[in-house]
Amino acid sequence: MNNHFISYSRRNKAFAEKLVAAFKAHDRDVWIDWEDIPLTADWLEEIHRGIESADDFIFIITPDSISSEVCTQELAHALAHNKRLVPLLYQEVQNYNEIHKSLSSHNWIMFNKEDEFEQSFTRLLQALDTDLEYTRSHTQLLQRTLEWEKRTRNASLLLRGQDLTEYERWLGTSANRVPHVTPLQTEYIFASRRRASRFQRILVGTLLVGFIASLLLTVVAIDSRNQAQSARDFSQTQAAIATIAQGEAEVSKDLAEARAADVHSLLLADNAQQQAAANPELAIVLALEANSVAVPPAQSQLALAEIAYEPGIKRVFPGFEGAVNGIAFSPDRAWALAGCADGSVSIWELTNGTQLFYTNDLSLPVRSVAISPNGRMIAAGYIDGSITVWQTSDYSIIQQLGGIRTQAGHTGSIQALAFTPDNQHLISGSSDNQVIQWELIRGDIVRRFNGHADDVTTLAVSPDNTLLYTGGGAEDRRIIVWDLATGRPVRQFVRHGKALLSMALSQNGQLGVSSSEEGDLIVWRTADGSVVDPLGDTFGDYKITAPITSVSFTPDSLFVVSVSRDGKLFVWDVQQDAGVTVLNSGT
Known part of the structure; x- marks a missing residue:
């Protein structure tokens, strides 16, 4: 089985060869037509087999490829089998309307700067490794499904035993994940169960x-x-x-x-x-x-x-002497990090409520906290613009970044923090209207993102580590999308009438959700900022009167969970544009 299929125009073969060489240097298997088609084979049939056997369909975007009939045929076959698309922009295209909408709807990985090939290739590998086990299961099931269809649905090829049980469970967790399940795959699983x-x-x-x-x-x-x-x-x-x-x-x-x-x-x-x-x-x-x-x-x-209807309060964590301004959960949901206005930073084990870590060394109000994707680092941002980073293995400090007294970094309080998906950088937003990207090994400032006219109140990094989304305060209200590699703004849009309070991206990077002081909640497409669902400020018969201070997507991206300032938690159905249930903390 091939890991990746590469679709390219023959006029861009030199770049394709460079890409293949990079994959091979990382022990990755690729399917490309100059290596994998025997001289006696039916050319188009072999192309189709290559696409079907690959986990991902990589399309090199150039003026030549988008006008190529062969590339168009390859893309159509990949779409017919719901292959995960990974578009690479190698050469700028004058008329972007000519690019197939299936490619336009995905985040592109930029390869249009030759001197940044290695950085771009690293981002490509990270994107390809996202949800890898699910993608490989999709490929394996697709091959078995197509063989069953080709052999006139021979019953001997149906799933049975442990295979059937595992793929039924896989199907049960596939909602809104990429690549999507094909109708034939679903039919194959159901036929096996029958x-x-x-x-x-x-x-x-x-x-x-x-x-x-x-x-x-x-x-x-x-x-x-x-x-x-x-x-x-x-x-x-x-x-x-x-x-x-x-x-x-x-x-x-x-x-x-x-x-x-x-x-x-x-x-x-x-x-x-x-x-x-x-x-x-x-x-x-x-x-x-x-x-x-x-x-x-x-x-x-x-x-x-x-x-859903008898959730109750599972555990109360005592000891805070001020408002809790930031909470984050570890990737394995085993522990939680809290930052408080009393200056304390603490970690709590969620199962039994044990406090694993506590510090109040700075005695300054904590405004934001974050946990790295690998769970090995935590960060807290303070009112004086300083940031402290600890490692969770022994809770020792590994970096102390910026602060007003150091004349470096931010000159206002930290309002938002986020680690990048590769765990190499920390992004901070501040009341000084700036966003800073920090390199964590040396503590250096990589770049500053200047563009907001008011506080930067919230931020999020795309799952493929290529884009940064930042939200502004009352005098700004914009969501600005930045290219992380260059620091340049890609697009901006306004979706709220008051200061943004929270923002989150779906795991597939295709949707964003944001809330503001108005108490509203809006789901939008990351590709262009267009509105998918204005979830509004009503929840069935319940009128939301308090601002929504925190939002997040569920892992399948079908629902949005929000928390309002009056202590209520709401679960929203994104597809139905409706509330599902409401939980009250009693506060």
């Missing part, structure tokens, strides 16, 4: 007939004089079995369809119960999805009742 269920019914029926036959033979052995009567009993029993079989045949189709829906629902409910302790927000979402079928199984309804 066959497995039918086999179980046949097995049970066979055992039943065997039991009856054994019982009749015993009767004959005990009293041979009743042989004639036994024969009549046997005939009646067989007739009853035939009647039952006929009835089963009449309803088997409906049962199979209902069974497929039930399996999907029960898998989601099971996942919800497994996530209930460590990730209750995700558990709520999974339980709701499990109950979206026409007739939810009793177990799914029970899971929803236990998780």
